[in-house]
Amino acid sequence: MRQPPQRFLLSGWPWRAWAFLLSGALTGLASVAVLTALAVFGVILSVIGVGLVLLLAATVFGIPVAALERRRLRLVEPVPVLDPHRSLPGAGRRARLGARLRERSTWRELGYVVVSGVVFALAGFGVAIGLTFAVVLTAAPLIVRAVAPDSVMLIPGQAIESPSHALPATAAGLVALALCAYAAGLLAGAQVRTAVFLLSPRDEERQVVELTRSRARLADAFEAERRRIERDLHDGAQQQLVALTMTLGLAELELRESGSPTTELVSRARGEARLALTQLRDLVRGIYPQVLTDHGLDAAVAEIALRSPIPVGVDIDLPRRLPDAVETVAYFTVTEALTNAAKHSDASEMSVVGRLRNGRLTLVITDNGSGGAVPAAGAGLQGLADRAAILKGRLVVSSPVGGPTRVRMEVPCSA
Structure with missing residues (x-):
């Protein structure tokens, strides 16, 4: 929006802002309606116990809505918003529900449902009304031509009888479209800031996410180093021990034919080389087995x-x-x-x-x-x-x- 007007208005950003606001108005209105219904019926039916389940559902209703909003933000926000909730692998439903109720992010997401369903839904519908009026004014010559020879009253108190008389309305419609584009950009930016504030992890939650990622990177680096050591031992020291064993075997044959007294020593050295080769093979297999790959x-x-x-x-x-x-x-x-x-x-x-x-x-x-x-x-x-x-x-x-x-x-x- 800080670029020259022609670059902003002719880009895809106004369309993205309009799509973001209009879809947000529909989802926000539907979300706040469902949340209100869960809360009202939960209070009414709480005397028979069913209402407690509805109130509990209303409490965690913000979690799926926030997940949808984080995906919808990609329309206007290139940087993805992280999920603030902790991962709970293998946890049962009761344990998962209890953990979610203790997380502050759950209550922030519930507050976002209320804000988006009231404030930003009304703003989105306001932009929709203004955008519709601007499109009608811009298309005034076509509308007049389609309904001629009757006059058309696009503006209260002023009838337009011919397409040429509708050209001022077209100019006004273009100005209104530009104003709607900038208004949509400002409102989309405000909603993005609100969503990032309420739906993204706080510093302590972000530290946990980053710690998990750093542990994963360390594990990947450890596996890469393990495989490098296995490859070096397999292609280096192991092959040299094989060559040493073969050389000692040839020396043992030569010495045995000549009847040298050192034959027994060479034979013992060959046996120790074989034992070292067996131990090295077991070590390599324990570091990372080739059959697994x-x-x-x-x-x-x-x-x-x-x-x-x-x-x-x-x-x-x-x-x-x-x-x-x-x-x-x-x-x-x-x-x-x-x-x-x-x-x-x-x-x-x-x-x-x-x-x-x-x-x-x-x-x-x-x-x-x-x-x-x-x-x-x-x-x-x-x-x-x-x-x-x-x-x-x-x-x-x-x-x-x-x-x-x-x-x-x-x-x-x-x-």
């Missing part, structure tokens, strides 16, 4: 189950490959559970069950050991819980004394 979670879990000292039944049925971050968290959750069971539980059998339902991966690892696992006692399960939380998932450990131990992980694949 090539064949997915089900194949990687099946492979680690074969190497487990405890018999493990694997039942993972996934219709498709999952995102890399989800597969990585799920794989190391299984690895940590199998390692803990082998070290501490005295279990004789284990099972791993994985399913994908409604876009969420659910993984359950169960053993029949002695139980008594304490996630807070070590960094393993606690670290896995933190990594699942980054993906808006959760890790639940049930391990009563005497067993069994049950580890359940839920991660949304869209996070």
Whole structure:
């Protein structure tokens, strides 16, 4: 609006402001009508208990309306407005409702419903009336031509009998259109400022969002570094150990043919090189298994189950490959559970069950050991819980004394 008038009026911004205000007038009026109905019927029916449900619905009614408004703001506001509500993955309906009622943003959104449904709805209808009048004046010659030879009274007290006499009305209509464009811009700017103030997160809420994002970036950087180390070990040190083993084998053959007394030392060195190569391969596989990248979670879990000292039944049925971050968290959750069971539980059998339902991966690892696992006692399960939380998932450990131990992980694949 601070640009020269011709640049603003000939751009798409007046149309966007008109669309924003007119759609806001309709949604605001409908929202305040629904809110009023919920409140009135809630008070009337509160004596029989049903009204309390309606009053509760009225209290949280601003949440879906605010979500719609944050999308509608994209018409005139290029910077998206963040959702101020905390993410509550895996929480039940009662827990989610209680958390929303305790959040200040819920009450701010309710106040925005009232303001937008009264103040900005009236302003939007006022702009609509002015815009309609300006369009009628601008199209005055066409209207007069369509109804000729009758005279047309577009302006009270002044009849227009021919299209040429309607040209002053067209000029007035163009001026009115320009005024409507600037008025719509000012009103849209005022509503955007109000919406940003009431619907966006406060500083402390924004810090939580930024903290979650920084944790996700750290997790991504950690995964990238893990894969780099695995690649360097696989292509560097591992290949050098293979070459060393082959060289020692050739030296052992030469020395054995010559009957040298150092043959036994070279043979021992070759055995130690083989052992170092085996340990390095296990280390590389533990850092990031190549089978997970090539064949997915089900194949990687099946492979680690074969190497487990405890018999493990694997039942993972996934219709498709999952995102890399989800597969990585799920794989190391299984690895940590199998390692803990082998070290501490005295279990004789284990099972791993994985399913994908409604876009969420659910993984359950169960053993029949002695139980008594304490996630807070070590960094393993606690670290896995933190990594699942980054993906808006959760890790639940049930391990009563005497067993069994049950580890359940839920991660949304869209996070």
